[in-house]
Amino acid sequence: MGEGRLSAPQLRACAGVCYTRRMHDRSEHDTMRRHDRSEHGAILRDALGPWLQEQEPMARHTTLRVGGTARWFWAASDVEQLARVLRVCAQAQIPYLFIGHGSNLLMSDRGYDGLVIQNRCKHTQIGTETQAESGVSFGSLFAQTARAGLAGLEWAIGIPGTVGGALVSNAGAYRGNIGPLVQSVRVFQDGEDTTVGPEWMEFSYRDSRLRRLAEAGAQIGRTVILSCTLRFAEQGDPDTIMARAKEYQAQRRAKQPYAPSAGSFFKNVVDKELAARVPGLSPGMREAGVVPAGFLIEACGLKGLREGGAEASAKHANFLINAEGATASDLRRLAETVKARVQEQFGVSLCEEVLYVGDWSGWA
Numbered sequence: 001m002g003e004g005r006l007s008a009p010q011l012r013a014c015a016g017v018c019y020t021r022r023m024h025d026r027s028e029h030d031t032m033r034r035h036d037r038s039e040h041g042a043i044l045r046d047a048l049g050p051w052l053q054e055q056e057p058m059a060r061h062t063t064l065r066v067g068g069t070a071r072w073f074w075a076a077s078d079v080e081q082l083a084r085v086l087r088v089c090a091q092a093q094i095p096y097l098f099i100g101h102g103s104n105l106l107m108s109d110r111g112y113d114g115l116v117i118q119n120r121c122k123h124t125q126i127g128t129e130t131q132a133e134s135g136v137s138f139g140s141l142f143a144q145t146a147r148a149g150l151a152g153l154e155w156a157i158g159i160p161g162t163v164g165g166a167l168v169s170n171a172g173a174y175r176g177n178i179g180p181l182v183q184s185v186r187v188f189q190d191g192e193d194t195t196v197g198p199e200w201m202e203f204s205y206r207d208s209r210l211r212r213l214a215e216a217g218a219q220i221g222r223t224v225i226l227s228c229t230l231r232f233a234e235q236g237d238p239d240t241i242m243a244r245a246k247e248y249q250a251q252r253r254a255k256q257p258y259a260p261s262a263g264s265f266f267k268n269v270v271d272k273e274l275a276a277r278v279p280g281l282s283p284g285m286r287e288a289g290v291v292p293a294g295f296l297i298e299a300c301g302l303k304g305l306r307e308g309g310a311e312a313s314a315k316h317a318n319f320l321i322n323a324e325g326a327t328a329s330d331l332r333r334l335a336e337t338v339k340a341r342v343q344e345q346f347g348v349s350l351c352e353e354v355l356y357v358g359d360w361s362g363w364a
């Protein structure tokens with residue numbers, strides 16, 4: 001055991017000790033990683049017992065239905081136990097990936113060499129100040145608030161995923177976003193369980209500080225949303241609220257493909273100059289200075305383009321779908337082709353709305 005390193009029993013007895021590692025070469029790194037992983041396995045088995053799964057196929061837990069295995073997998077349904085396990089992971093430096101319904105993720109074919117924690121903490125308390133644990137599905141939260149006559153989430157009908165995932169990407173549709181409803185967020189960060197205000201989240205279009213952390217590949221000590229409080233200003237009639245939501249749902253069904261996807265793959269482009277010069281854009285979009293990514297992809301003639309089993313949907317070009325036994329690499333190759341062609345034709349660099357997770361080394 002190297003200098004300053006603790007055995008699994010020591011760690012279990014004395015959690016909280018951090019140690020630094022110096023990696024001199026690749027083989028030392030690999031040996032240390034194998035070493036770490038067996039200690040990590042022991043710690044996780046201790047903490048989670050029979051609830052810990054090993055080598056779990058991630059295609060089962062992502063809406064694109066692709067991706068390799070998670071070395072360990074745990075579905076958390078109790079928020080206090082979740083906070084305890086997150087603390088253990090932070091103390092033992094066990095890498096973890098926190099997911100909701102996997103509806104905004106592209107997991108690599110090599111999978112994830114750590115613990116994937118799936119969020120199933122679903123408790124809610126509905127009122128003008130609604131408290132929701134972050135694993136409740138967004139659709140269920142909309143239905144619960146609508147039944148209580150609380151208006152404000154109608155646009156969320158048909159967005160898959162959890163409230164936690166929605167907060168990370170400031171999910172939205174039909175000019176609504178979750179950000180403006182947020183009053184406070186309970187987060188676990190760097191071993192601490194704390195409550196922060198909405199300004200801390202730094203919400204912007206399909207973005208937040210947590211999303212930027214995820215994109216930067218932050219691992220140890222990364223922040224997890226445990227729950228949130230949403231404020232509903234508008235009281236209304238449940239039937240009227242539901243009818244408004246159903247209109248959005250009908251529009252969604254008419255436009256979106258049924259095949260496995262992660263929704264819109266790229267973010268729309270907010271660029272007044274581009275919106276003014278591209279031919280065929282609707283007057284509303286031109287005025288707002290927004291060019292839908294799907295519009296650009298279609299204008300490049302890429303609707304229906306295939307890469308292995310992946311396709312830029314013939315129904316909605318910004319939905320990259322798993323048409324037929326796609327691999328994660330097929331989807332990423334397709335995404336790269338789409339980006340290159342849009343860059344070539346319009347001089348615009350599309351940004352992914354979908355997050356790449358797992359081990360992507362050598363994917364091409």
Ligand SMILES: Cc1cc2nc3c(=O)[nH]c(=O)nc-3n(C[C@H](O)[C@H](O)[C@H](O)COP(=O)(O)OP(=O)(O)OC[C@H]3O[C@@H](n4cnc5c(N)ncnc54)[C@H](O)[C@@H]3O)c2cc1C
Nearest residue numbers: 100101102103104161162164165166171172224225262263
């Ligand atoms: C058919 C379809 C339609 C869609 N339509 C829309 C739409 O209209 N608008 C829209 O905004 N999105 C849409 N999406 C994308 C997606 O549903 C949303 O982004 C959703 O909010 C993601 O939630 P999730 O629980 O699935 O997150 P995941 O995909 O599981 O995770 C996404 C990211 O959030 C992180 N994360 C998840 N939960 C937490 C948490 N509690 N704490 C910290 N980090 C967390 C994960 O680590 C990951 O980085 C669509 C997707 C599909 C498949």
